Amino acid sequence: MWVNDYFTKEMGIIIVSDELIIERSGKKFFLHHGDGLGPGDRKYKILRKIFRNPLCQWLFALVPPRIGLGIANAWSRGSRAASSQEEVFMGEDNEWLATYAKEQLAREHYDYFVFGHRHLPLDLDLGSESRYINTGEWLKYNSYAVFDGKHLSLKYFEKE
Template identity: 75%
Template sequence: MTKNIYFASDFHLGSPNHAESRKREDRIVRWLNFIQPTCGELFLMGDVFDFWFEYKYVVPKGFVRLQGKLAEMADSGIKIYFFKGNHDMWVKDYFTQEIGMEIISDELLIERNGKKFFLHHGDGLGPGDRKYKFLRKIFRNPICQWLFGMVPPRIGMGIANGWSAHSRAASKAEEVFVGEDKEWLAVYAKEQLSKQHFDYFVFGHRHLPLTIKLSESSTYINIGEWLNYNSYGVFDGETLKLAYFEK
């Protein structure tokens, strides 16, 4: 039997507080238990954590149920990919060493069962948002990361948690569709499609589950988030569709 491929993004674990994050983590683990029997590959497409920074000997505490479940799935032979999002772009090699996940920094181009996929968290793509694109270059700069790593974890994590408390995820506001011509990731996908064919463009980051036909043979899908929608993508070997868990 051909196994399914699953895509999920924007868990934002840690936000807005420990109690709500734990409820969300438990729900995500239930979802992983649900998909495990039919899962061949799992793509976690960014912002799994609302903040993550790996010091040389220190990582953020918590999230052990998710990590344990992912380790179990990886040990059973399921290939897991972890995309760096704009909230957890400072992931390094901890998850590769401890769980066996493959870390993806930017886009990943794959082909499965004759279908071509363009995969990316979605941050920094498309028109506009120049302020974030500038900050992204700073945040991803190795020297800047090294300097932040010199800050003691108690202070560094305090700064990060304060920033996280004012993030978009903390507000839990639901996004609204602004029109195909104004959906910047759809615009970006159309630009890429003019250069090379892909059957599916799959993104997170936008926080709104979306399916937009770009052409007769190409589709843009945003897999949404787990603060409001519990949405994910599933590819059964023929078609990629949005699905919802406990929604």
């Protein structure tokens, strides 16, 4: 969101800001980072609106890069320190993204909901032949998701 078209121009990477709905091998996927979805997380939702605001982005672009990077790094360190407590499964009824996925299922069928914002690897059966996969944080949990053409599953790689 703050990089504008840098990744696209420099590396050919397309940034998807919201959900990406795709179909592969007859399976329908709802892909999203997961930030700001579902009930709760009000502070983050406000912060997300600020970060996505074009005026705020334009103002930040006016800040000299050395200062801007310093601010961004300090913010990132503070955010990591604040969220350094261990992520724990809160129960299916208390997981915001599982709640959000169930709300979407009431409107339209998806075989898989894939998110990452929660940073905790999760694989939950939502009923109606639908699953919620949260890829987790690969640096901490070594987790990733694989679709083999029939099923999406959460996998873990071994550290060397």
